[in-house]
Amino acid sequence: MKKIVALIFVCLPILISAQNQNPSNLKFKKIETRNFEIIYESSIENTAKEIATKLERQYPLNSKRLKTMPPKISMVVYNQSVTSNAYANISPRKMGWYITPMQSSALGITNWFSTLSIHEYSHVIQYDKFKTNLTKIGAIFFGDYGHSALMYAVPQWFYEGDAVYSETILTNNGRGRIASFGMMERCILMTEQKFSYNKAYLRSYKHYYPNHYYLGYNMVTHVYRNYEEDTWSNIISRSTIFSYWPFSFSRSMKRKTGYNVVGTYKNTMSELKKLYYEQTIGQIYTDAKKINPEAKIWKNYSDYGFCAADTIVAIKYGLNDANQLVYLTLSGQEESIKQVDAEFISVNKHKVIWASEVPDLRWGEQSFSNIAMLDLNSNKISYLTTETKFFAPEFSHDGQKIAVVEFNTKLECSLIILDAKNGAELKRIVSPNNDFIRIPKWSEDDKKITYCALAENGQAITILDLETEEITNLIPYSWENFSNPVFWNNYIIYNSDYSGVSNIYAINTDTNQRYQITSRPYGAYNPKISLDNKNLIFKDYDAKGFDLSIIPLDPTTWKKIEDVEIRKVEYFATDENRYKMKNIYDPEDPETKDSELKNYNISNYKEINNIINIHSWGIMGGETTQDIAFNIFSNNMLNTLILNAGINFHPIISSYFGFFNASYQKYFAAINLSVQSGKHAHYYDKNLVTQIDSIDTWKQDNISAGISVPLNFSRGVYSRYFNIKTNFGYTAVKDRDMRFVNFNLPETEINDGSFIDFNYAMSFNNIKSISSRAVGTRMGQNFEVSFSHTPIKQTFNAKQLYLASTLYFPGLLKNHNIKINIAYENQIQLSAENIYETYYYVSKIGTIRSYGLGTYANSFKTTIDYKMPLCYPDFSIGALLHIKRIKMLGFYDLFIVNDFNKTADFSSCGGQLLFDVCFLRLPIEIELGIEAAYNLYDSKIYYAPVVFGISF
Numbered sequence: 001m002k003k004i005v006a007l008i009f010v011c012l013p014i015l016i017s018a019q020n021q022n023p024s025n026l027k028f029k030k031i032e033t034r035n036f037e038i039i040y041e042s043s044i045e046n047t048a049k050e051i052a053t054k055l056e057r058q059y060p061l062n063s064k065r066l067k068t069m070p071p072k073i074s075m076v077v078y079n080q081s082v083t084s085n086a087y088a089n090i091s092p093r094k095m096g097w098y099i100t101p102m103q104s105s106a107l108g109i110t111n112w113f114s115t116l117s118i119h120e121y122s123h124v125i126q127y128d129k130f131k132t133n134l135t136k137i138g139a140i141f142f143g144d145y146g147h148s149a150l151m152y153a154v155p156q157w158f159y160e161g162d163a164v165y166s167e168t169i170l171t172n173n174g175r176g177r178i179a180s181f182g183m184m185e186r187c188i189l190m191t192e193q194k195f196s197y198n199k200a201y202l203r204s205y206k207h208y209y210p211n212h213y214y215l216g217y218n219m220v221t222h223v224y225r226n227y228e229e230d231t232w233s234n235i236i237s238r239s240t241i242f243s244y245w246p247f248s249f250s251r252s253m254k255r256k257t258g259y260n261v262v263g264t265y266k267n268t269m270s271e272l273k274k275l276y277y278e279q280t281i282g283q284i285y286t287d288a289k290k291i292n293p294e295a296k297i298w299k300n301y302s303d304y305g306f307c308a309a310d311t312i313v314a315i316k317y318g319l320n321d322a323n324q325l326v327y328l329t330l331s332g333q334e335e336s337i338k339q340v341d342a343e344f345i346s347v348n349k350h351k352v353i354w355a356s357e358v359p360d361l362r363w364g365e366q367s368f369s370n371i372a373m374l375d376l377n378s379n380k381i382s383y384l385t386t387e388t389k390f391f392a393p394e395f396s397h398d399g400q401k402i403a404v405v406e407f408n409t410k411l412e413c414s415l416i417i418l419d420a421k422n423g424a425e426l427k428r429i430v431s432p433n434n435d436f437i438r439i440p441k442w443s444e445d446d447k448k449i450t451y452c453a454l455a456e457n458g459q460a461i462t463i464l465d466l467e468t469e470e471i472t473n474l475i476p477y478s479w480e481n482f483s484n485p486v487f488w489n490n491y492i493i494y495n496s497d498y499s500g501v502s503n504i505y506a507i508n509t510d511t512n513q514r515y516q517i518t519s520r521p522y523g524a525y526n527p528k529i530s531l532d533n534k535n536l537i538f539k540d541y542d543a544k545g546f547d548l549s550i551i552p553l554d555p556t557t558w559k560k561i562e563d564v565e566i567r568k569v570e571y572f573a574t575d576e577n578r579y580k581m582k583n584i585y586d587p588e589d590p591e592t593k594d595s596e597l598k599n600y601n602i603s604n605y606k607e608i609n610n611i612i613n614i615h616s617w618g619i620m621g622g623e624t625t626q627d628i629a630f631n632i633f634s635n636n637m638l639n640t641l642i643l644n645a646g647i648n649f650h651p652i653i654s655s656y657f658g659f660f661n662a663s664y665q666k667y668f669a670a671i672n673l674s675v676q677s678g679k680h681a682h683y684y685d686k687n688l689v690t691q692i693d694s695i696d697t698w699k700q701d702n703i704s705a706g707i708s709v710p711l712n713f714s715r716g717v718y719s720r721y722f723n724i725k726t727n728f729g730y731t732a733v734k735d736r737d738m739r740f741v742n743f744n745l746p747e748t749e750i751n752d753g754s755f756i757d758f759n760y761a762m763s764f765n766n767i768k769s770i771s772s773r774a775v776g777t778r779m780g781q782n783f784e785v786s787f788s789h790t791p792i793k794q795t796f797n798a799k800q801l802y803l804a805s806t807l808y809f810p811g812l813l814k815n816h817n818i819k820i821n822i823a824y825e826n827q828i829q830l831s832a833e834n835i836y837e838t839y840y841y842v843s844k845i846g847t848i849r850s851y852g853l854g855t856y857a858n859s860f861k862t863t864i865d866y867k868m869p870l871c872y873p874d875f876s877i878g879a880l881l882h883i884k885r886i887k888m889l890g891f892y893d894l895f896i897v898n899d900f901n902k903t904a905d906f907s908s909c910g911g912q913l914l915f916d917v918c919f920l921r922l923p924i925e926i927e928l929g930i931e932a933a934y935n936l937y938d939s940k941i942y943y944a945p946v947v948f949g950i951s952f
Contacts, residue, residue, distance in 0.1 A: 020364025021639050022080060024667050028638070032601035035059050035070075039605050039637055040077040047099070047113075047411050048077060049600055054117040054585060061584055062118055062166055063125055067233045070128040074637050079409050080366040082357055082389055086116045088123035090151075091144030092615035092635050095120055100407050101436050101454070103344065103355075103392045105483040106180070108173040109452075109459040112436070114585045118170050122163035129233070130154065133240040142618035145633070150243040155261065156923055157201060158249070161216020162232070165224065168217075168572050172458070172479040172583040176217055176572045179481070179497040180523060182272075183541055184210040185218065186569075187522045189273040190280070191543045197265040198882040199874050202918045202925075205773050205885050206872035208298035208319060208545065212923070215265075221571050222268040223257060231256055246920040247879065261921070272571065279500060279567045286518045288540060288549035293334050300546040301539065304328070305347030306531045307376065313337070313347045318545060320814065322717070322771040325352065325374070328548065338379055339768070341716045342372070344439065346402075348395035350376040351420075353384070353402065355391045359712045362668055371404065371423065372716070381716065384423040390416070392439050396446040401426065403440045403449055413437055415449065415464065429469055435460075443487040444533075450474075450485045450492055456587050461485050461492060463509070474507060475514075484526050488553065493517065493527045493536065498561070500568035504538055506558060515558035518551070529553070607666075611641050640666040648678075655681040655697065669707040672727060677701045697735075704729030706759070717769045726760045733796065733839070753795025755839065761786035767808075775867045775887055776817040780808040788841055798839040801826040816868040821861070829857040829901070848893035850908040850933035850942040858898040866890045884925065885916040891933075907936040912946055 022041070029045065031038040031052045038055075040048040055075075063069050075095040084102040088095045097120070101112035108115075130151050131139055138146035168176030175181045188195060193207065200209045209215075223231055239252040247260075254260040259267060291312070292301060299318030307313050310330045317323040325337040325345070342354035356372035371384040371393050390404040402418040413436050417427040431437055435453040442449055453462045453473070461475040461482065474492055475482070482496035482505070491506045498505065504518040504527050518524045522541040530537065530550075540549040616633045627650050634643035645660040657678025664671045680700045706727020713720040732754040767780035782805065789799045804823035811817050825845040828838050843855040848863060867889045876882045889912040896905040910933035916925050927948040934941050 021665050022078070022365045023360075023363045026080070028605040028607075030603060030605040032603075035072055037072065037074040038077065039074060041079050041409075043410055044077065044079050045602070047079075051075075051077065051097070051113055051117070052600065054113055055121065057584060058117050058121060058170065061170060062121055065162075065166060065232070066125055066129045066236065067230065068125055068129040070124050073124055076637055078365050079411065080360075080363070082367050082369040082391075082407075084112075086120045088120045088127070090127050090148040091633075092613055092637075093127075093144055094637060095124065099411065100389070103405070103438050105438070105452075105481065108175055108178050109454055109479065109481055110167070110171045110173045111454070111456050111585065114171060114456075115167055115174070118167045118174075118584075119163045122166045123159060126159055126162060126236075127151075129236050130240055130243075132237060133243070135240045135243045138243070143614070143616035143633075145616035145620070146618055150240075152922065153239070153243060153246050153248050153250075155201065155212075155216075155249065155921070157212040157216030157219060159216070160213040161218070161220035164213055164217040165220050165572060170582075170584045172586075173481060175213075176221065177481075177570065179500055179502045179568070180525070181214065181217070182569065182571070183502070183523045184208075185214055185272065186276050187541060187543055189269060190276055190521070193543060196874075196876060197262045198876045198918075198921065200265065201921065202882050202884065202923055204872065204874050205319065205869075205916075206874055218272060218571065219261075219264055219268050222264060222271060223253075225271075225571070225574050226267075227257055246922070250879075250921075272569075275569045275571065279569055280521070283521075283567075284519065285521055286551065288518070288520065288524075288538075288551050290540070291330060291332060291537070291548040291550055292328055293332055295544045295547075298545045301328075301548050302546065303342070303344045303526065304528060304537070304548060305345060305352075306528075307347050307349060307352075309531050312537070312548065313345065313352055313376070314548065315340070315342055315345060317771075319772045322769055322774075330550065337376070338374065338381075339717045340372075340374070340381075341769075344392055346393055346395045348397075348399040348420075351395070351399070352376065353393045353395065355393060355404075356383070356716060358386075359714050361711055361713070362709065364712070371402065371418070384418070384420075390418075393418075394440055394442060395420065396442050397444060398446055401446070403442065405437045405440065405451075407436070415440060415451070417466070427466065429464065429466075432471060439484055441484075441486045444489075448487070450487060452483055452485065453477075456585065461494060461507070463492070474509060474512070486527055486529060488529050488533070488536075491555075493529075495525045495527060495538075497568075499564050499566055504536065505561070506555075514561035515555070516561065516564045517558050519559075520549075524549075607636070607638060607640060611636055612643070613637065614643075638666075640664060650681070655679050657700070663708075669709050672706050672708055672725075674704045674729075675702070699734040700731060702729055702731045704759075719765070719767045719769070721763075721765045723763045724761070726758070728756065728758045730754065730756050731796075731839075755790045755794045755796040755798060756792055757788055757790045757798055759786065759788040771815070773869065774815045774817065775869055776819065777808040778810040778817050782806040786844070790839075795837070796839040797828060797837050798841060799826070799828050800841040800844075802844045804845075811866060811868060813868065816866070819863075819865040819867070821863045823859075823861045825856075825859040827855070827857050829899070848895045848906065848908060849891065849910065849931065850893075850935045850944070851895065851906050851937070856897040856899040860896040861894065863891060863893045879921050880919065882918045882921070883915055884918065887914040887916070887927075887929075888912070889914060905937075908933045908942075909936070910934050910941075914946065914948070 027042045028039055029042045031048050033052050033056050036055050038048055038052055078098045081098050082100050083098040084100050086097045097116050131147055135150040138150040164175045168174030195209055200215055203209060235252045235256050239248045242248040250260040253264060297320045299321060302315045304312050304314035312328040314326055314328050316326045322339050324339045327335040341356055345352050345354045352374040354372055355369045358368045358370050360366040368387050369389050369391055370386055371390055372381055373384050374381050389408055390406055392405050394403045400420055402420050404416050404418060406414045406416050413431040413434055415429045415437055416425055419426055435455045438452040440449045440451040447466055449464045451462055453460045455477055458477040458479045460473040460477045463472045463474055480496060480498060482494050485492045485494040490509050493506045495502055496505045502523040502525060503516060503520060504524050505516050507514045520540055525539040528537045534553060535550050536553050537548055537550050539546045612634050613636045614634045619630050627648055629646050629648040631644060631646040642663045647658050649656045657676050660675040662673045681697045704727050708725040711722040713722060734752045763784040765782050767777050770778055784804045786802045790797050802825050806821045809818040823845050827840055840855050845859045845861055870886045870888055872885050873883050892909045894907045912929050912931045914927055914929035916927055918925055929946045931944045931946045932941060
């Protein structure tokens with residue numbers, strides 16, 4: 001019966017997979033061009049052809065900047081996901097595009113595929129440019145990992161800054177042309193905020209600086225503006241000669257420009273400040289009343305709507321706040337409502353709706369955008385739709401209907417009207433020419449909708465008549481970066497970059513006369529109309545982030561568009577610009593038309609022909625933190641087969657073994673295989689087992705196989721993962737010397753044999769998202785249970801039961817946290833009678849602070865940590881280190897063990913002084929410090945260095 005039960009468990013679904021896969025029923029095809037292999041789901045063949053054309057079109061022009069022509073690269077197109085993103089990997093070398101465009105205008109109004117073609121391929125060019133000299137030698141000896149590792153000294157701002165520069169000069173609306181992209185640094189410079197290079201690049205918990213995309217674009221552009229056209233190419237080439245050196249990139253910059261990274265940063269900021277100052281000379285600004293309370297710490301109010309005449313519901317987030325909904329009264333009072341995952345919201349009385357990204361239960365490359373609804377009376381969230389791809393939901397004024405944008409897996413865009421009560425579809429209007437629809441808004445009588453329509457030739461502000469389905473482009477297609485149109489009487493009010501600083505504008509729907517409504521110093525966005533129809537509310541940026549401001553709606557005070565002075569700061573453009581700046585995808589450009597591929601090599605993508613893709617090899621970390629290993633890695637393009645083989649070595653106890661691991665993850669249940677062979681060792685503590693610390697060594701061969709399934713139940717602000725696994729294995733043991741346990745055994749007495757064991761495991765994680773300043777998760781749970789045993793009679797018997805739970809709670813103040821860990825492990829009790837038959841598994845329970853403990857028959861552990869921030873010094877010692885935050889942790893640990901019918905308890909308490917530090921100007925935040933632990937077992941105080949975690 002036991003054998004039958006064990007075999008049933010083998011067939012259960014199982015373990016977590018670190019890889020993401022597409023649904024297994026999808027059929028893939030590929031397009032082969034001269035420089036690209038494009039792998040795509042078969043229903044989007046026309047889109048794949050468009051992508052192929054764009055990629056080949058940009059290839060010679062984009063490669064020109066850094067004077068390198070990369071070899072052919074594979075790319076996977078993901079059409080099942082609602083994510084708006086893309087990547088270019090070094091290991092394994094490939095690109096991946098998530099082809100749902102953004103509702104936000106943060107990346108401008110360039111066609112989504114055009115932006116990705118240039119930006120992501122810029123990274124491919126960069127990576128290939130760096131693969132020379134010493135970096136190339138690293139790639140020869142270690143593969144893609146060696147290539148990547150020897151680029152460690154290159155600042156992240158260069159990669160993204162160079163890519164943003166490329167998209168700016170090769171399109172009509174790349175990020176460098178958008179006023180909002182320069183808004184935050186402009187505000188920092190004009191308000192005389194002090195940011196060193198270290199603080200700007202490595203970021204700060206005390207003050208906000210925009211990320212490395214913004215910093216990088218300006219620094220890369222500064223060099224293109226002020227030095228020879230091949231300067232960046234020469235800097236890269238020289239830096240690869242000394243790529244082992246952490247300052248090779250900075251030294252190469254100094255050799256080629258006269259300034260290292262710090263000097264270039266100062267020169268860039270000085271040049272920008274002068275340009276921004278000239279932009280402001282003679283400007284007259286509109287007065288506006290701030291609604292929200294004065295902030296001490298940087299924050300943003302990102303979207304909002306009226307729930308009552310004097311009350312706004314707004315999304316708020318910042319350095320000190322996770323993304324949440326708050327009430328704001330027009331008199332300036334604020335009250336928190338609930339933490340949510342919303343980017344845009346619509347409010348109607350006591351209801352708030354937004355588009356919530358929901359992952360597929362199993363397939364990481366599939367996700368949905370469902371309409372979430374919060375009832376402000378009950379404070380409960382429900383979902384109006386499931387497994388949909390709906391975006392930017394907007395209540396009608398009567399609250400009976402909801403307008404949403406649908407962008408489906410065939411990449412078809414439609415405007416859909418839903419019933420607000422049950423989410424049923426009432427009306428569908430397919431977007432003409434498949435223009436992408438952004439942020440729809442209803443007219444006051446709910447008979448029309450206005451939105452921004454994005455096409456290959458720019459963007460238009462459109463009005464849709466819901467009765468006749470007639471579409472009118474109120475502002476025709478152009479490259480003006482406007483967004484968020486709303487109705488007000490006979491006007492459409494919107495925000496635009498027209499003058500060079502984004503502000504609020506209006507167009508008369510009867511006369512087409514355009515006006516500027518606001519002139520704010522750093523930018524005004526996202527206009528909304530008060531319920532009494534008399535006031536305009538908008539986002540107003542200053543040194544502490546986005547505020548909400550209000551002004552009366554009075555057309556007599558508005559400035560005609562003809563009278564608005566255009567003062568754009570186009571940092572990328574100079575009188576002697578060395579690159580031909582134009583939209584390389586302009587549909588009216590004959591050169592663009594002629595570049596279209598005439599013949600595509602299209603075929604079915606056969607996974608079996610591409611199942612092995614060895615990309616990296618070399619020496620790196622092993623099975624435990626004390627081990628080292630030589631590894632070979634393979635990962636195919638669709639992430640369905642992951643292979644890892646090599647040799648693992650433990651230098652202290654001289655154990656070693658060869659290993660081979662494989663996981664085939666195409667189907668709902670992944671199939672896992674592991675093979676090991678070599679010398680193993682076990683440590684015995686002298687306090688419980690022998691008179692001396694002892695190590696038992698033996699030869700061991702093992703093969704195991706099983707199945708596993710990761711399940712993703714994440715919703716809203718909670719990341720939830722549930723994993724089950726099972727596998728069985730065969731282990732052969734030879735030359736196991738048990739005299740360390742029983743010294744009465746003769747020297748020749750060794751223990752050989754084998755066993756078959758079965759393993760089952762289950763884990764659940766539920767973690768709530770946190771603010772930037774929080775020192776750890778403030779609400780979450782982790783549970784884990786595993787059981788391994790040998791139910792079939794054989795040479796050795798083994799059993800291991802492991803139970804563990806980690807609970808997270810809020811501390812006394814806002815960014816404090818409490819972590820409680822409880823764990824229990826049980827293995828077969830070893831004695832003189834069963835010494836020949838007993839086998840101990842490697843312990844899962846770990847140890848506690850101030851002790852070095854081994855494996856025991858019974859172990860119980862509990863630890864309690866209280867962690868809190870102390871200060872945010874932003875202190876640097878040149879390029880050596882940058883201290884971002886100082887924290888304190890208090891702890892109590894208890895460890896109770898039983899073995900050989902002996903019981904002992906070990907406990908300690910103490911504290912840690914911790915520093916969040918970046919070394920050598922690398923954007924890798926390391927938590928380190930000093931620990932003082934009072935060991936209650938021997939009544940001594942132990943001091944130890946602490947290195948806890950690394951975050952990127």
